[in-house]
Amino acid sequence: MRMRRTVTGVLVAMLVLALPALAGAAIKKRLVGNFDAPIQVFAPAGVPGSTLYVVEKGGKVIRREKGGHRTVVLDIHGHVSGGNEQGLLSGVIAGRSLFVYFTNRHGDSRVVRYRLNRGLGHVVTGSQKTVLRQSQPADNHNGGTLQFHQRHLYLSLGDGGGGCNDAAPGSAQDLGSKLGKLLRRDSDGWKIVGYGLRNPWRWSFDRTTGDLYIGDVGQDTREEVDFLPAAKVGLPAENYGWNVHEGTVSHTCVDEYGGIKGSGELIAPAWDYGRSVGSTVIGGYVYRGSAMPGQRGRYFFGDIGAGWIRTADARTLKNRKTLGISVGSLYSFGENSRGELYAVSGDGPVYRLITN
Numbered sequence: 001m002r003m004r005r006t007v008t009g010v011l012v013a014m015l016v017l018a019l020p021a022l023a024g025a026a027i028k029k030r031l032v033g034n035f036d037a038p039i040q041v042f043a044p045a046g047v048p049g050s051t052l053y054v055v056e057k058g059g060k061v062i063r064r065e066k067g068g069h070r071t072v073v074l075d076i077h078g079h080v081s082g083g084n085e086q087g088l089l090s091g092v093i094a095g096r097s098l099f100v101y102f103t104n105r106h107g108d109s110r111v112v113r114y115r116l117n118r119g120l121g122h123v124v125t126g127s128q129k130t131v132l133r134q135s136q137p138a139d140n141h142n143g144g145t146l147q148f149h150q151r152h153l154y155l156s157l158g159d160g161g162g163g164c165n166d167a168a169p170g171s172a173q174d175l176g177s178k179l180g181k182l183l184r185r186d187s188d189g190w191k192i193v194g195y196g197l198r199n200p201w202r203w204s205f206d207r208t209t210g211d212l213y214i215g216d217v218g219q220d221t222r223e224e225v226d227f228l229p230a231a232k233v234g235l236p237a238e239n240y241g242w243n244v245h246e247g248t249v250s251h252t253c254v255d256e257y258g259g260i261k262g263s264g265e266l267i268a269p270a271w272d273y274g275r276s277v278g279s280t281v282i283g284g285y286v287y288r289g290s291a292m293p294g295q296r297g298r299y300f301f302g303d304i305g306a307g308w309i310r311t312a313d314a315r316t317l318k319n320r321k322t323l324g325i326s327v328g329s330l331y332s333f334g335e336n337s338r339g340e341l342y343a344v345s346g347d348g349p350v351y352r353l354i355t356n
């Protein structure tokens with residue numbers, strides 16, 4: 001009897017232990033460090049996997065290295081605005097250039113390039129050059145992430161704010177405006193790569209395939225993740241539909257400022273969701289690292305309003321799973337040089353996502 005009970009107990013224990021393995025190893029968050037309102041993290045190719053550049057909303061870029069050693073790479077706190085959706089919002093390093101995207105003291109958007117020293121640890125004094133100037137009619141929808149991909153700098157810009165694209169009326173469908181766009185910097189200036197975006201706060205390229213994923217924050221109805229295969233990235237620009245379409249729902253805005261414009265292919269979201277699921281999508285990354293082998297090829301994203309983090313199949317966004325972790329004030333995901341994933345909380349913590 002005692003033996004039988006023991007055997008049964010062992011079997012139950014084996015089954016219980018096997019379940020997490022069947023479902024994929026549980027994902028955990030491991031604290032990297034606390035920062036002052038961190039808003040994004042990134043790392044250029046070639047730096048060690050332990051090196052992370054942390055963008056602080058107040059105006060600093062901090063390099064965090066193995067053992068926790070920190071260096072202030074850039075400090076422009078005197079030049080950025082401090083509104084809710086304003087500040088230093090994104091950065092990226094390409095070669096020895098550091099590009100930063102921020103709202104200046106007047107609330108207008110700027111992209112500035114700095115030269116870095118050989119060790120990529122500090123900017124060279126006097127090296128700054130403004131490479132984008134965009135006036136902002138309102139303090140919200142400054143959506144914006146810089147990415148560097150195949151020798152080009154990219155930036156997402158929100159529609160200028162207000163409800164229903166009212167602050168810069170109809171900007172997202174206006175091919176003469178940089179607002180509500182995904183932009184690429186070419187040798188002869190900024191080109192529109194995508195339009196009809198509302199507030200593409202966080203977006204990324206799949207570092208392996210070059211596919212594009214955009215988390216476009218919705219208004220009152222739908223949050224969406226847009227997908228574009230690598231072969232379509234570039235001209236002609238695709239149309240993501242705002243403000244005629246909010247996710248898969250149409251005509252949520254009364255004034256559509258002339259409706260759909262241009263000849264861009266209309267791209268429906270790969271996945272969109274309503275208010276019962278979340279309220280502010282935070283676009284993430286397709287995981288290409290090695291620390292979470294069961295997650296390779298899965299797209300990680302979140303919702304700052306609902307507080308969840310999910311994974312989904314790349315491309316289709318199907319087979320979605322909610323992770324058993326949450327990150328308060330989730331402003332961004334980020335990758336290190338080896339494709340390991342991080343989650344950034346505006347409350348201070350930066351976490352690495354791991355499975356052990």
Ligand SMILES: [Ca+2]
Nearest residue numbers: 240241242247
């Ligand atoms: Ca859309």
